[in-house]
Amino acid sequence: MPSSKEEGNEQRILTRKHLTFMNTKTNKQTKQTKPTKINTTARPKQVRKKPINKKHDSSLARAGLHQTFKMSHCALLYGAVIVDPFHAAQGACIPCELFPLPSQKVTKTLKGSFSIGTGGFGFIVMDPTLCSDKTLVNYTTNTSVGTNATLLSAFTNQAGGQMPLPYIAADLVENIQGRIVGAGLRARYSGPLMSRRGNAAVYENPDHQSIIGGTFDTLMANNQADAVDVSNWTAPADSRGGDSWMASLSHSGPCRPTDVEFNKFHYPLSGFDTDPVNTPMRPFMGIIVKGAPGDEWAFEAVLHLEYIGTKSTERTPNHADPVAFSKVLEASKNITANGPMTPAKSKGFFEDLAEGFKSVLPALSDGANLIKSAVTMDIGGVFTAGANLLGGHNSEPKVPLLEWKV
Numbered sequence: 001m002p003s004s005k006e007e008g009n010e011q012r013i014l015t016r017k018h019l020t021f022m023n024t025k026t027n028k029q030t031k032q033t034k035p036t037k038i039n040t041t042a043r044p045k046q047v048r049k050k051p052i053n054k055k056h057d058s059s060l061a062r063a064g065l066h067q068t069f070k071m072s073h074c075a076l077l078y079g080a081v082i083v084d085p086f087h088a089a090q091g092a093c094i095p096c097e098l099f100p101l102p103s104q105k106v107t108k109t110l111k112g113s114f115s116i117g118t119g120g121f122g123f124i125v126m127d128p129t130l131c132s133d134k135t136l137v138n139y140t141t142n143t144s145v146g147t148n149a150t151l152l153s154a155f156t157n158q159a160g161g162q163m164p165l166p167y168i169a170a171d172l173v174e175n176i177q178g179r180i181v182g183a184g185l186r187a188r189y190s191g192p193l194m195s196r197r198g199n200a201a202v203y204e205n206p207d208h209q210s211i212i213g214g215t216f217d218t219l220m221a222n223n224q225a226d227a228v229d230v231s232n233w234t235a236p237a238d239s240r241g242g243d244s245w246m247a248s249l250s251h252s253g254p255c256r257p258t259d260v261e262f263n264k265f266h267y268p269l270s271g272f273d274t275d276p277v278n279t280p281m282r283p284f285m286g287i288i289v290k291g292a293p294g295d296e297w298a299f300e301a302v303l304h305l306e307y308i309g310t311k312s313t314e315r316t317p318n319h320a321d322p323v324a325f326s327k328v329l330e331a332s333k334n335i336t337a338n339g340p341m342t343p344a345k346s347k348g349f350f351e352d353l354a355e356g357f358k359s360v361l362p363a364l365s366d367g368a369n370l371i372k373s374a375v376t377m378d379i380g381g382v383f384t385a386g387a388n389l390l391g392g393h394n395s396e397p398k399v400p401l402l403e404w405k406v
Helices: 004-016 058-062 073-083 216-221 322-336 343-358
Strands: 022-026 033-037 068-070 104-115 121-126 135-139 159-162 177-189 199-204 226-229 247-250 285-290 296-308 403-405
Touching: 073 177, 073 322, 073 343, 104 121, 104 135, 104 159, 121 177, 121 296, 135 296, 177 285, 199 216, 199 247, 216 285, 226 247, 247 285, 247 343, 322 343
Parallel strands: none
Antiparallel strands: 022 033, 068 403, 104 296, 121 135, 121 285, 135 159, 177 247, 177 296, 199 226, 199 285
C-alpha cells in the first residue's frame, strides 16, 4: 500500500491529466481488486468543438445553405463584350490579375459602307487600334479590281476608316498607354432585297496574324471561318430586335500575355515590333463577300478600350478577377476553335462558361468527392437579366453579379 506521500504525488500527477485516480486494494483471500474512487477537484476537460466545414458537409446543401462564387462586375461586362461587343454596355475592363489599375474606359462605334468591286468580290478587314489617326478598317469600293483568287492586299482602289478615339498616335509616345478590351465588326447587304445574292466568309485569325495575304477562296475554305449564304439568309431565332446584320464577328480575346498589358503600340493586338511608333496595320479580322459588282454593304465597327497615363481622364476602378477572366477566355477560345465568335453563338458561350465554373467550385462530400452544383445563371439570359447590361452604350449597368451555388 502506497504511503500517503506517494499517494499524494501520484494523485497530483493524474490530476494534471484531468483523470480520476483509481486506488486499488488487494483482497488477500480472493486475490480480486476492488476499485476505490478518489475524487479530485480538477476541472473536467473541455473538448473544443471543431468548426463545421461547409465545403464538405453535404447536409448544408440539403438544408439550402450554399457555397457561392460570384463574378466581379468587371468580369461580367468583359464576358458580355467578348460575346457581343455591339450590345454590351460601356465601362468594361480586362479583369486579369496584371495591372488592375484605375483606367479611362472608352467605347466607340464607326459606321460606313463598302462595295463589291468590278470582279464581283469585296471585303472589309479590321485591326483594332488605340489611335484616332490610324486606320481601323480597310475596304473595297465599286472601282476595286480583284477576283476570288486575288490576294486581299492586291485589290486596287481600297479605302479606309478611322475611329473617333480620344487620343492620337503622338499621345502614346509620352502621355498615354492603352489596351483593347473588345472589338467587333459586322456587315449587311443594303441594296434591294430582291437583288440580294452571293455568299460571304467571316474570319478572325486566332493568332492575330494578318489575313490580307489570303484570297476569297482560301478564307472561304478555312475551317475556322463561317460561311454565310447571302441569298437565303434569315435572321437567327435568338436575334434581338430583328437584327439584320448578316455577317458578324467579335474579337475572341487575347492570344498572348502582352495583349492584356497597357502599352504604346498603335495596333496592340497585332503589333510584334519593338518600335511602337512604326507598328504597321495587320488586319486579322474580316468579312469577305462575293456578289454583283457595285453591290453596297453597310458595316459597323466597335471598340472597347482602356487608357491610363497623365492625359487620361475620368478613370474608374478595375477589378482583378483572374479566375473569372480565365474561364471567360476559356469559353471564348473553345467556341473559336471551330469558327469566329459571333453574337449568335452566345448560348454556347455561356454554356461553356457555366461548365468552366463547375471545375473551380468547392466539392461537397457525400460518401464520395463529387461536385454537387446547380448553376443558377440563366443561360443566355445575361442579355435580358437586366435591361441595362446590354442595353446600349449610354446606359449604366445595374445587373447583379452572376452567382454559382453548390
